[in-house]
Amino acid sequence: MHENAARTRSWTFLTNHAHVLLCLAGGDQHTARELAIEIGITERSVQAILADLTEGGYMSKTKVGRRNTYTVNLDRRLPDPLEGGHTVGDLIDALR
DSSP, X not given: OXXXXXXXXXXXXXXXXXXHHHHHHTSOOOOHHHHHHHHTSOHHXXXXXXXXXXXXXXXXXXXXXXXXXXXXXXXXXXSSTTTTTXXXXXXXXXXX
């Protein structure tokens, strides 16, 4: 790999799913557009992630007027076998 390409390539330790959880775990209500801007992904990606996390039981969705609000399920176990002994709350606590 060319040296300049290696310097400009970006990556992160956390997935976009984790970023969405972290943003919502603070208790502030965000729209999909606000999350997309904060995380740096498309609004469509945020909507897919919200659907994944809701279907997986990692958060619940409540309709308030025309907006959806999300509540993170801090007691839900992480899905990966390596982290399965930990909860979403453990992850959020560790990253705060």
